[in-house]
Amino acid sequence: MRKLICRFLFLLFLSTSLFAYDNLILDELSVHPYWAKLLHYDKTTLINNKDFFLSKKENIDLKDELLETIKAFQNNSSSICKYPARYKWINSKLHLNLKHAECKKLKDFLKPNFNKISLVFTSERYNSPASVFGHTFIKVESDDAKYVIDYTAKVPIKVSSPVYAYKGIFGGYKSKYKFLPFLAKEHEYRNEEFRDLISFDLLFKEDEIENILLHLYEILDTDQDYYFMSRNCSSELIKLIDFARDDMELTSKLSHITVPIDIVHILKNSGYIKNINSSASKFKQFNNVIFKMDDNNINILKKIITRKRSVYNFYNDKRITKKDKKNIVLAAINFIEIESTKSDFDTKLLYPLMKLIKIKNKNSLEQLD
Numbered sequence: 001m002r003k004l005i006c007r008f009l010f011l012l013f014l015s016t017s018l019f020a021y022d023n024l025i026l027d028e029l030s031v032h033p034y035w036a037k038l039l040h041y042d043k044t045t046l047i048n049n050k051d052f053f054l055s056k057k058e059n060i061d062l063k064d065e066l067l068e069t070i071k072a073f074q075n076n077s078s079s080i081c082k083y084p085a086r087y088k089w090i091n092s093k094l095h096l097n098l099k100h101a102e103c104k105k106l107k108d109f110l111k112p113n114f115n116k117i118s119l120v121f122t123s124e125r126y127n128s129p130a131s132v133f134g135h136t137f138i139k140v141e142s143d144d145a146k147y148v149i150d151y152t153a154k155v156p157i158k159v160s161s162p163v164y165a166y167k168g169i170f171g172g173y174k175s176k177y178k179f180l181p182f183l184a185k186e187h188e189y190r191n192e193e194f195r196d197l198i199s200f201d202l203l204f205k206e207d208e209i210e211n212i213l214l215h216l217y218e219i220l221d222t223d224q225d226y227y228f229m230s231r232n233c234s235s236e237l238i239k240l241i242d243f244a245r246d247d248m249e250l251t252s253k254l255s256h257i258t259v260p261i262d263i264v265h266i267l268k269n270s271g272y273i274k275n276i277n278s279s280a281s282k283f284k285q286f287n288n289v290i291f292k293m294d295d296n297n298i299n300i301l302k303k304i305i306t307r308k309r310s311v312y313n314f315y316n317d318k319r320i321t322k323k324d325k326k327n328i329v330l331a332a333i334n335f336i337e338i339e340s341t342k343s344d345f346d347t348k349l350l351y352p353l354m355k356l357i358k359i360k361n362k363n364s365l366e367q368l369d
Contacts, residue, residue, distance in 0.1 A: 034246035146182035194283035208244035286334035
Protein backbone atom coordinates (compact mmCIF):
# COMPACT_ATOMS: atom_id res chain seq x y z
CA MET A 1 0.00 0.00 0.00
CA ARG A 2 2.80 2.36 0.97
CA LYS A 3 4.55 1.70 -2.37
CA LEU A 4 1.32 2.47 -4.26
CA ILE A 5 0.97 5.78 -2.44
CA CYS A 6 4.58 6.73 -3.20
CA ARG A 7 4.13 5.86 -6.85
CA PHE A 8 0.90 7.88 -7.00
CA LEU A 9 2.59 10.90 -5.45
CA PHE A 10 5.49 10.62 -7.85
CA LEU A 11 3.18 10.52 -10.88
CA LEU A 12 1.18 13.38 -9.44
CA PHE A 13 4.37 15.41 -9.11
CA LEU A 14 5.23 14.80 -12.74
CA SER A 15 1.80 15.76 -13.98
CA THR A 16 1.54 18.88 -11.81
CA SER A 17 5.05 20.03 -12.73
CA LEU A 18 4.16 19.62 -16.39
CA PHE A 19 0.81 21.33 -16.17
CA ALA A 20 2.40 24.16 -14.20
CA TYR A 21 3.11 25.50 -17.65
CA ASP A 22 0.17 27.29 -19.23
CA ASN A 23 -1.49 24.99 -21.74
CA LEU A 24 -1.74 27.88 -24.17
CA ILE A 25 2.05 28.33 -24.05
CA LEU A 26 2.55 24.61 -24.67
CA ASP A 27 0.15 24.81 -27.62
CA GLU A 28 2.12 27.72 -29.07
CA LEU A 29 5.45 25.93 -28.66
CA SER A 30 4.13 22.73 -30.24
CA VAL A 31 3.24 24.57 -33.46
CA HIS A 32 6.36 26.74 -33.50
CA PRO A 33 8.31 26.19 -36.75
CA TYR A 34 11.52 25.54 -34.80
CA TRP A 35 9.93 22.66 -32.89
CA ALA A 36 8.83 21.10 -36.18
CA LYS A 37 12.37 21.54 -37.49
CA LEU A 38 13.84 19.84 -34.42
CA LEU A 39 11.66 16.81 -35.26
CA HIS A 40 12.35 17.05 -39.02
CA TYR A 41 8.60 17.25 -39.43
CA ASP A 42 6.87 18.46 -42.58
CA LYS A 43 3.38 16.87 -42.66
CA THR A 44 5.23 13.69 -41.81
CA THR A 45 8.59 12.97 -40.26
CA LEU A 46 11.67 12.51 -42.41
CA ILE A 47 13.55 10.52 -39.74
CA ASN A 48 13.53 6.72 -40.08
CA ASN A 49 14.72 5.86 -36.54
CA LYS A 50 11.73 5.36 -34.22
CA ASP A 51 13.87 5.83 -31.08
CA PHE A 52 14.47 9.44 -32.12
CA PHE A 53 10.95 10.17 -30.86
CA LEU A 54 9.65 9.96 -27.29
CA SER A 55 5.92 9.88 -28.02
CA LYS A 56 4.43 6.41 -28.29
CA LYS A 57 1.78 7.48 -30.78
CA GLU A 58 1.81 5.75 -34.16
CA ASN A 59 1.85 9.02 -36.10
CA ILE A 60 3.90 12.02 -35.07
CA ASP A 61 1.95 14.40 -32.86
CA LEU A 62 3.88 17.63 -32.26
CA LYS A 63 2.08 18.48 -29.01
CA ASP A 64 2.41 14.98 -27.58
CA GLU A 65 6.10 14.85 -28.52
CA LEU A 66 6.64 18.17 -26.73
CA LEU A 67 4.87 16.94 -23.57
CA GLU A 68 6.79 13.65 -23.58
CA THR A 69 10.06 15.53 -24.08
CA ILE A 70 9.42 17.80 -21.10
CA LYS A 71 8.44 14.79 -18.98
CA ALA A 72 11.64 13.01 -20.00
CA PHE A 73 13.75 16.01 -19.04
CA GLN A 74 12.07 16.19 -15.62
CA ASN A 75 12.18 12.46 -14.99
CA ASN A 76 15.54 11.43 -16.46
CA SER A 77 18.42 13.88 -16.77
CA SER A 78 20.16 11.64 -19.32
CA SER A 79 17.46 12.75 -21.80
CA ILE A 80 18.94 16.24 -21.62
CA CYS A 81 22.26 14.80 -22.78
CA LYS A 82 20.57 12.90 -25.61
CA TYR A 83 18.50 15.86 -26.84
CA PRO A 84 20.61 18.96 -26.06
CA ALA A 85 19.13 21.07 -28.87
CA ARG A 86 15.59 20.31 -27.74
CA TYR A 87 16.51 21.12 -24.14
CA LYS A 88 18.26 24.40 -24.97
CA TRP A 89 15.31 25.64 -27.03
CA ILE A 90 12.57 24.50 -24.62
CA ASN A 91 14.54 25.87 -21.66
CA SER A 92 14.80 29.25 -23.39
CA LYS A 93 11.00 29.34 -23.57
CA LEU A 94 9.91 27.67 -20.31
CA HIS A 95 12.97 28.29 -18.08
CA LEU A 96 13.11 24.71 -16.84
CA ASN A 97 16.66 25.16 -15.52
CA LEU A 98 16.83 21.51 -14.47
CA LYS A 99 19.84 20.11 -12.67
CA HIS A 100 21.44 17.26 -14.57
CA ALA A 101 24.58 15.16 -14.63
CA GLU A 102 27.52 16.23 -16.76
CA CYS A 103 27.06 15.15 -20.37
CA LYS A 104 30.62 13.91 -20.96
CA LYS A 105 30.13 12.67 -24.52
CA LEU A 106 28.43 15.93 -25.51
CA LYS A 107 31.09 17.96 -23.71
CA ASP A 108 33.83 16.18 -25.66
CA PHE A 109 31.91 16.77 -28.90
CA LEU A 110 31.80 20.53 -28.24
CA LYS A 111 35.23 20.71 -26.59
CA PRO A 112 37.06 22.48 -29.44
CA ASN A 113 34.77 25.53 -28.85
CA PHE A 114 34.06 26.09 -32.53
CA ASN A 115 33.91 29.80 -33.41
CA LYS A 116 33.86 29.78 -37.21
CA ILE A 117 31.59 28.09 -39.76
CA SER A 118 31.87 27.86 -43.55
CA LEU A 119 30.04 26.26 -46.42
CA VAL A 120 32.47 24.50 -48.75
CA PHE A 121 31.59 23.90 -52.40
CA THR A 122 33.57 21.29 -54.30
CA SER A 123 33.79 21.10 -58.07
CA GLU A 124 32.76 17.97 -59.95
CA ARG A 125 34.91 14.88 -59.64
CA TYR A 126 37.19 14.25 -62.61
CA ASN A 127 35.67 11.67 -64.98
CA SER A 128 32.62 11.11 -62.73
CA PRO A 129 29.23 12.03 -64.28
CA ALA A 130 27.48 11.44 -60.93
CA SER A 131 29.26 14.47 -59.46
CA VAL A 132 28.47 16.83 -62.34
CA PHE A 133 26.77 19.36 -60.00
CA GLY A 134 29.58 19.29 -57.45
CA HIS A 135 29.15 18.73 -53.72
CA THR A 136 28.81 20.79 -50.55
CA PHE A 137 29.75 20.27 -46.92
CA ILE A 138 30.03 22.42 -43.81
CA LYS A 139 33.36 23.20 -42.12
CA VAL A 140 33.48 24.27 -38.46
CA GLU A 141 36.66 25.60 -36.90
CA SER A 142 38.17 26.53 -33.57
CA ASP A 143 41.63 27.90 -32.86
CA ASP A 144 43.12 24.40 -32.98
CA ALA A 145 40.62 22.13 -34.75
CA LYS A 146 38.76 21.84 -38.05
CA TYR A 147 35.89 19.44 -38.72
CA VAL A 148 33.54 18.64 -41.59
CA ILE A 149 29.79 18.11 -41.43
CA ASP A 150 28.98 15.95 -44.43
CA TYR A 151 25.77 14.43 -45.76
CA THR A 152 26.03 11.72 -48.41
CA ALA A 153 24.13 8.67 -49.58
CA LYS A 154 25.31 5.23 -48.50
CA VAL A 155 25.86 3.66 -51.93
CA PRO A 156 27.30 0.13 -52.40
CA ILE A 157 30.77 0.02 -53.98
CA LYS A 158 29.63 -2.06 -56.95
CA VAL A 159 26.35 -0.85 -58.43
CA SER A 160 25.30 -0.49 -62.05
CA SER A 161 24.58 2.96 -63.48
CA PRO A 162 20.84 2.27 -64.10
CA VAL A 163 20.33 0.99 -60.53
CA TYR A 164 22.38 3.90 -59.15
CA ALA A 165 20.24 6.43 -61.03
CA TYR A 166 16.90 4.76 -60.22
CA LYS A 167 17.53 4.40 -56.49
CA GLY A 168 19.04 7.87 -56.29
CA ILE A 169 16.02 9.52 -57.89
CA PHE A 170 13.35 7.54 -56.03
CA GLY A 171 14.88 7.41 -52.54
CA GLY A 172 16.40 3.96 -52.58
CA TYR A 173 19.44 4.96 -50.53
CA LYS A 174 19.83 5.85 -46.86
CA SER A 175 22.01 8.62 -45.56
CA LYS A 176 23.39 10.08 -42.33
CA TYR A 177 25.18 13.21 -41.25
CA LYS A 178 28.88 12.64 -40.61
CA PHE A 179 31.32 14.60 -38.45
CA LEU A 180 34.90 14.13 -39.68
CA PRO A 181 38.35 15.78 -39.41
CA PHE A 182 38.70 18.40 -42.14
CA LEU A 183 42.26 17.58 -43.23
CA ALA A 184 41.32 14.02 -44.23
CA LYS A 185 38.36 15.29 -46.26
CA GLU A 186 40.44 18.02 -47.86
CA HIS A 187 43.07 15.47 -48.91
CA GLU A 188 40.38 13.19 -50.35
CA TYR A 189 38.79 15.91 -52.48
CA ARG A 190 41.89 17.85 -53.59
CA ASN A 191 44.53 15.15 -53.91
CA GLU A 192 42.57 11.96 -54.63
CA GLU A 193 39.50 13.16 -56.51
CA PHE A 194 41.12 16.35 -57.93
CA ARG A 195 38.32 18.70 -56.97
CA ASP A 196 38.64 22.43 -56.38
CA LEU A 197 37.37 23.70 -53.02
CA ILE A 198 35.65 27.07 -52.59
CA SER A 199 35.01 28.07 -48.98
CA PHE A 200 32.29 30.57 -48.05
CA ASP A 201 32.77 31.92 -44.52
CA LEU A 202 29.38 32.47 -42.87
CA LEU A 203 28.23 35.23 -40.53
CA PHE A 204 27.14 33.34 -37.42
CA LYS A 205 27.91 33.93 -33.75
CA GLU A 206 29.44 31.23 -31.53
CA ASP A 207 26.10 30.59 -29.79
CA GLU A 208 24.42 30.11 -33.18
CA ILE A 209 27.16 27.71 -34.28
CA GLU A 210 26.56 25.80 -31.05
CA ASN A 211 22.85 25.52 -31.87
CA ILE A 212 23.74 23.89 -35.20
CA LEU A 213 26.14 21.48 -33.52
CA LEU A 214 23.71 20.57 -30.74
CA HIS A 215 21.15 19.40 -33.26
CA LEU A 216 23.80 17.64 -35.31
CA TYR A 217 24.71 15.74 -32.14
CA GLU A 218 21.07 14.63 -31.78
CA ILE A 219 20.81 13.20 -35.29
CA LEU A 220 24.29 11.81 -36.04
CA ASP A 221 23.04 8.22 -35.68
CA THR A 222 19.70 8.64 -37.45
CA ASP A 223 18.93 7.33 -40.93
CA GLN A 224 17.13 9.42 -43.52
CA ASP A 225 16.02 8.74 -47.08
CA TYR A 226 18.27 10.27 -49.73
CA TYR A 227 16.97 11.73 -53.00
CA PHE A 228 19.61 12.98 -55.45
CA MET A 229 17.52 15.91 -56.68
CA SER A 230 15.58 17.05 -53.61
CA ARG A 231 16.98 15.68 -50.33
CA ASN A 232 20.69 15.72 -50.88
CA CYS A 233 23.95 17.18 -49.54
CA SER A 234 22.71 20.70 -50.25
CA SER A 235 19.12 20.66 -49.03
CA GLU A 236 19.97 18.85 -45.78
CA LEU A 237 22.89 21.16 -44.99
CA ILE A 238 20.79 24.29 -45.42
CA LYS A 239 18.24 22.70 -43.08
CA LEU A 240 20.99 22.16 -40.53
CA ILE A 241 22.18 25.77 -40.86
CA ASP A 242 18.58 26.84 -40.20
CA PHE A 243 19.02 25.67 -36.58
CA ALA A 244 21.31 28.62 -35.85
CA ARG A 245 18.31 30.69 -34.76
CA ASP A 246 14.65 29.87 -34.28
CA ASP A 247 13.56 32.66 -36.64
CA MET A 248 15.60 31.50 -39.63
CA GLU A 249 13.72 30.24 -42.69
CA LEU A 250 16.41 29.46 -45.27
CA THR A 251 14.80 26.07 -45.93
CA SER A 252 11.69 27.82 -47.28
CA LYS A 253 13.81 29.21 -50.11
CA LEU A 254 14.66 25.73 -51.44
CA SER A 255 13.07 24.65 -54.70
CA HIS A 256 11.83 21.11 -55.30
CA ILE A 257 15.04 20.33 -57.22
CA THR A 258 18.17 21.45 -55.36
CA VAL A 259 21.77 21.40 -56.58
CA PRO A 260 24.84 22.50 -54.58
CA ILE A 261 25.22 25.94 -56.13
CA ASP A 262 21.61 26.75 -55.13
CA ILE A 263 22.39 26.98 -51.42
CA VAL A 264 25.37 29.23 -52.14
CA HIS A 265 22.93 31.64 -53.80
CA ILE A 266 20.47 31.32 -50.89
CA LEU A 267 23.15 32.16 -48.32
CA LYS A 268 24.53 35.01 -50.45
CA ASN A 269 21.12 36.57 -51.13
CA SER A 270 20.25 36.29 -47.42
CA GLY A 271 23.43 38.16 -46.44
CA TYR A 272 25.19 35.31 -44.59
CA ILE A 273 28.39 35.07 -46.67
CA LYS A 274 31.33 37.06 -45.26
CA ASN A 275 34.45 35.91 -47.15
CA ILE A 276 35.24 33.60 -50.06
CA ASN A 277 38.44 31.52 -50.31
CA SER A 278 39.45 28.96 -52.91
CA SER A 279 41.83 26.02 -52.94
CA ALA A 280 42.77 24.49 -56.28
CA SER A 281 43.03 20.72 -56.80
CA LYS A 282 46.31 19.19 -57.94
CA PHE A 283 44.78 18.65 -61.36
CA LYS A 284 43.96 22.35 -61.69
CA GLN A 285 47.35 23.37 -60.25
CA PHE A 286 49.04 21.21 -62.87
CA ASN A 287 47.00 22.77 -65.69
CA ASN A 288 47.69 26.28 -64.39
CA VAL A 289 51.46 25.71 -64.42
CA ILE A 290 51.48 23.97 -67.82
CA PHE A 291 49.65 26.95 -69.29
CA LYS A 292 52.65 29.16 -68.38
CA MET A 293 55.27 26.88 -69.93
CA ASP A 294 56.71 27.01 -73.45
CA ASP A 295 57.43 23.96 -75.61
CA ASN A 296 61.05 23.73 -74.47
CA ASN A 297 60.11 23.60 -70.79
CA ILE A 298 57.35 21.07 -71.48
CA ASN A 299 59.94 18.84 -73.18
CA ILE A 300 62.19 19.12 -70.11
CA LEU A 301 59.19 18.20 -67.94
CA LYS A 302 58.48 15.14 -70.10
CA LYS A 303 62.07 13.93 -69.73
CA ILE A 304 61.93 14.28 -65.94
CA ILE A 305 58.67 12.39 -65.50
CA THR A 306 59.82 9.64 -67.87
CA ARG A 307 63.15 9.50 -65.98
CA LYS A 308 65.16 10.35 -69.10
CA ARG A 309 66.75 13.31 -67.33
CA SER A 310 67.74 13.47 -63.67
CA VAL A 311 66.19 16.05 -61.39
CA TYR A 312 69.50 17.51 -60.24
CA ASN A 313 70.89 17.64 -63.78
CA PHE A 314 67.90 19.74 -64.81
CA TYR A 315 67.95 21.98 -61.73
CA ASN A 316 71.69 22.73 -62.02
CA ASP A 317 71.36 23.76 -65.66
CA LYS A 318 72.21 27.49 -65.65
CA ARG A 319 70.57 28.02 -69.02
CA ILE A 320 67.15 27.56 -67.43
CA THR A 321 65.78 30.64 -65.64
CA LYS A 322 64.74 30.50 -62.00
CA LYS A 323 61.11 31.13 -62.98
CA ASP A 324 61.12 28.27 -65.51
CA LYS A 325 62.71 25.94 -62.95
CA LYS A 326 59.94 26.78 -60.53
CA ASN A 327 57.21 25.93 -63.05
CA ILE A 328 58.89 22.70 -64.13
CA VAL A 329 59.39 21.51 -60.54
CA LEU A 330 55.82 22.31 -59.48
CA ALA A 331 54.35 20.74 -62.64
CA ALA A 332 56.43 17.58 -62.17
CA ILE A 333 55.38 17.24 -58.52
CA ASN A 334 51.70 17.66 -59.37
CA PHE A 335 51.90 15.24 -62.29
CA ILE A 336 53.59 12.47 -60.26
CA GLU A 337 51.20 12.93 -57.32
CA ILE A 338 48.21 12.69 -59.68
CA GLU A 339 49.67 9.56 -61.29
CA SER A 340 50.28 8.02 -57.85
CA THR A 341 46.50 7.63 -57.36
CA LYS A 342 46.28 5.22 -60.32
CA SER A 343 46.47 1.44 -59.93
CA ASP A 344 49.25 1.14 -62.55
CA PHE A 345 51.45 3.86 -61.03
CA ASP A 346 55.18 3.40 -61.68
CA THR A 347 56.64 3.42 -58.16
CA LYS A 348 60.08 4.25 -59.57
CA LEU A 349 58.75 7.82 -59.93
CA LEU A 350 58.75 8.17 -56.16
CA TYR A 351 62.52 8.71 -56.15
CA PRO A 352 62.47 11.79 -58.45
CA LEU A 353 59.36 12.98 -56.59
CA MET A 354 61.29 13.02 -53.31
CA LYS A 355 64.09 15.03 -54.94
CA LEU A 356 61.62 17.50 -56.47
CA ILE A 357 59.86 18.05 -53.15
CA LYS A 358 63.23 18.57 -51.46
CA ILE A 359 64.17 21.22 -54.03
CA LYS A 360 60.78 22.89 -53.69
CA ASN A 361 61.01 23.10 -49.89
CA LYS A 362 64.66 24.13 -49.80
CA ASN A 363 64.23 26.95 -52.32
CA SER A 364 60.67 28.02 -51.39
CA LEU A 365 59.74 27.82 -55.04
CA GLU A 366 56.13 28.80 -54.47
CA GLN A 367 57.44 32.15 -53.24
CA LEU A 368 59.32 32.96 -56.43
CA ASP A 369 58.03 35.47 -58.97
